[in-house]
Amino acid sequence: MDLLTLFMLAVGLSMDAFAVSISNGMSYTNYRSKQVIMAAVAFGLFQGLMPTFGFVGGRAFASLITAVDHWLALILLGFIGGKMVIESIEELKNPSDEPKETGKSFTMKLLIMQAIATSIDALAVGISLAALNVNILYAAAFITVVTTVVCLFGGLLGKKFGELLSTKATLAGGLILVAIGLKIFIEHMFM
DSSP states (O other): OOHHHHHHHHHHHHHHHHHHHHHHHHHOTTOOHHHHHHHHHHHHHHHHHHHHHHHHHGGGGHHHHHHHHHHHHHHHHHHHHHHHHHHHHHHHHSOOSSOOOOOOOOOHHHHHHHHHHHHHHHHHHHHHHHHTTOOHHHHHHHHHHHHHHHHHHHHHHHHHHHHHHTHHHHHHHHHHHHHHHHHHHHHHHHO
16 A cells, blocks of 8 residues: 555545544633644544454454444444533533533543544444455554644644634534434444
8 A cells, every 4th residue: 555545535434533533622611722732632543443453353343343333433422422412512502601510521432432432433444454454553544643743733723713712612513423323323334
């Protein structure tokens, strides 16, 4: 696999994590530089590890993985995003002039769920890479670096929009997560 093809694959795989990074930056009160970096590294590592697992698992498990990956992404992202949408609608219905702690904190548990949900597709890509006899260590490292850089940019971009949009950003972020889950589900079920 040539470098341009691998770069395009890495960017394609990173797009869901990029969108979630934007959503996180828009939605969480404690999403600061440390969290942006931590999330970008986690998304990058998961995007790099999943193709490696897929590569090692090979074709023997391909049908099991592709049979449930879209359901996992739909459930995880739908749950996280749906919760954000409900919280933001409640906050929009009952606005308060008093500053208050929103309780929308970015947690390690949330990060792990997001990293898994956005990297499930990469597991199936790893199976394809095995069939193509690609150097998986090189490919996985490249995917990790590209995803990390893309997600750093996404987190910072989302933080900037979040500061501008306030509560509406949480609603938008939740809707983005639900949309990503639905996109993955629809692509796997109908395309």
